Amino acid sequence: MSPESCNSRHFSWLVKSCLPNPTHHHSPSKSFHHPISAASFTAAAATTTLSSLPDDLLLDCLTRVPSASLPALSAVCRRWSHLLDSASFLSLRRLRGLLRPTLFAFSSSDSPTLFAASLLLHRSPADWNVEASSLPFHSFSPEIFAHARLAAVGPTIYILARAHTLCYHIWTDTVSSISPMVFPRKKFASAVVSGKIYVAGGGVSTRTPAVAAVEEYDPVNDAWRVVSQAPRRRYGCVGAAVDGVFYVIGGLKIAGAEAASTRAGAEACAYASSMDLYDVETRAWLRSRAVPGGGCVVAACAAGGFVYVLASHAVELSFWRFDARRGGGGGGFGEWSRVKSPPVPQQMRLVDGTVRFGCVAVEEKVVMVQVIGSIDDLLRRSGRSGRGLREGLVLVYDPAGNGGGGEWSRGPDLPEVIRRAACVTVEC
Template sequence: MAAVERDPQTTYNSRHFSLFIKSCCPNPTNPSHSIIIPLPPSNNNNKSPKNSIKTSISSLPDDLLYEILSRIPLSSLPAISAVCRRWAHLVHSPSFSLLRRNHRLLHRTIFAFSTSSVSTLRPFVDQKWKLPSQNDAVLGGGSVHFHTDFSHARLAVIGRKIFIINRSSALVFDPWTGLVKTRSGPLVPRKRFAAAAVCGRIYVAGGSLRASDVEEYDPHADEWRVVAHAPRRRYGCVGVGVDGVFYVIGGLMIGGASELRAAEARVCASSMDLYDVVARGWLRSRAVPGGGCVVAACGADGCVYVLASHAVELSFWRFNGRRKGEGGGGGFGEWCRMRSPPLPAQVRLDGTVKFSCVGVEDKVVLIQVMGCIDDLLRRSGRNVRGYKEGIVLIFDCVTEEWSRGPDLPELVQRAACVCVEC
């Protein structure tokens, strides 16, 4: 048996040990040493339900539920909304969105809708476009198919909901729940028309051979009504909403075939009509200074950005839409030519190549949704490569510089694009 080696500096005294034991046992004759610790009564009666209180997450007050639910990943939101009506009500409330924004869980996301798929991109966050089955993409990893032709559909965003408007029907898509619901369509059947969300309502114009009606949609009542008549009947136009104004831009003028009508049609392709949704009246029409044919437009940072096609080039313009004189760069209604997109020189777009323009805060994202520029250049006798389908170009409205973004997936063709905060 091994001997225990003691430290010579350590001394052991039995008297010290006995004093230590006495200090742990209080003297019952001394009141100051009496410590009474109350113990809960033993619960041996299992028959009383009042003695057993069960709590769950559903019994928490709304403010605590908000804090808990607002921190869950985006991919789990569809499942959370399906738990019960109370949770679904909390998810749909403005307070829920505000909390997710405070937690930095809301991101500006570009949606590219096509008949076969839906793809998303968070500019400067995602390295590539995401399909619903990838990573933390929206829809909780599921797949959604829209039985509609997105090459002619128009998209508008109110809050986080995306409204998909077709010829005579409409759908609303919620990225948080992944649900698609049917909504009332425009009163007048339209094709290749202008649509935009302004002040919480959706406005549509153009795309009709017989009517010049401008319609307003109330998302809460699910009702359309005619609010004005456009000064021009347009076909193939683009809609933009900035600072309380609905812009109807570009397109072909619908009318007779006289020489006067032909001249007006050329002007119409580079002009825009301005409708004040608050005053219920039309402002003075404007036109792109360089003429040409408007092929894409969007609103960003209080301005309207327009991409125009000319005989041998593309031009990019900024129209100041700030009506209260905020910010720099001149007053309301002033045009300024920006640097053209970094595409091959002397390229003229035809009907085979189409772009979609999306505003993302102080950025403009130009997305090639149809056609191939390489093929376009090859037909003109130029051997330039590197501009295939799905090119994405990003314009910084502050630095006025262009950059290249991740290309649109080949699976997403003839897409309609829009940006929503979700």
């Protein structure tokens, strides 16, 4: 059987109906001159197959299928797979209210099998559903995922690593290797603007000058290109995007090539408590902004027209909100305000590689995920009791909670198989 044909052996009637009925012989002349009885119409309808439907009607049928069945449908035939991967399929699912924000947390352990936890997010974190499953990454080395960034465009998650780029399509449950970034880099900033991925900063290490080039990835053409040069080199930065602006936030401020190649230059690297603003449409850099309070920026994301920044000050954390709304979004563009810090246990506030934070947006809310490399190592460094400590702590900040003053609540912990996870939110 050719790749274009459909295999119905292990599928339900819906899938089997993709195959034409070889015993059915359609005669236009007979059906035109003779009236069709109710019994004849029923028999004709029973022999009609989905393969005979035009794309728009077939698409209408497929969009009504539950999300859990979509990977099986994509394996039926190439035509169905292409329809599931189309923008029209996504639009129809959204129109029918069938899309739900889902947080995916990818593990980066040394296991040959990679895992992901998916949190189906509802109105209340107490109602969230969490599932863990293995992913079809068996042909790729787990080392690819070290220091990788995640970006989501539609139902596709892009894993941006130093020398490799992979895409994982959720509805088809398939993984493919795509074009790598022009400049190999790790610990860089990334964000999605108008369906394209932007990356900036990062490098091989702090002793190697961080990359100044800003790159853009077009998923349609599977192509990277350099679109600008950043005003400063950053290593360990994070990214966010609001209103067509790519924010490159925090990290280490790296000197030039000559200074960074010396020991003195490496020691001179300082935390960059600021963010650079790149306007994607005009290809211009806006005025840089300082992050209040100083400290080390450890996580950031954009939600509801604001950029949220989590900063570490030794063993204390501060949480800030930047008004990023432009063009009639309230007139407060550029204003900072301090919001309630996340209720993280004291012994889990060490940001030295033992504890890592990640922030992602879920509509208007901010979901903060905290993962620990080793609880034993954490307790040894902090000298505190491990009572109540859990890996994969999930906290949710709702700016509308507590009468509009903002409120933190706890979501379900990540499964134990997830270690040092990277997170992203997807509509699926």
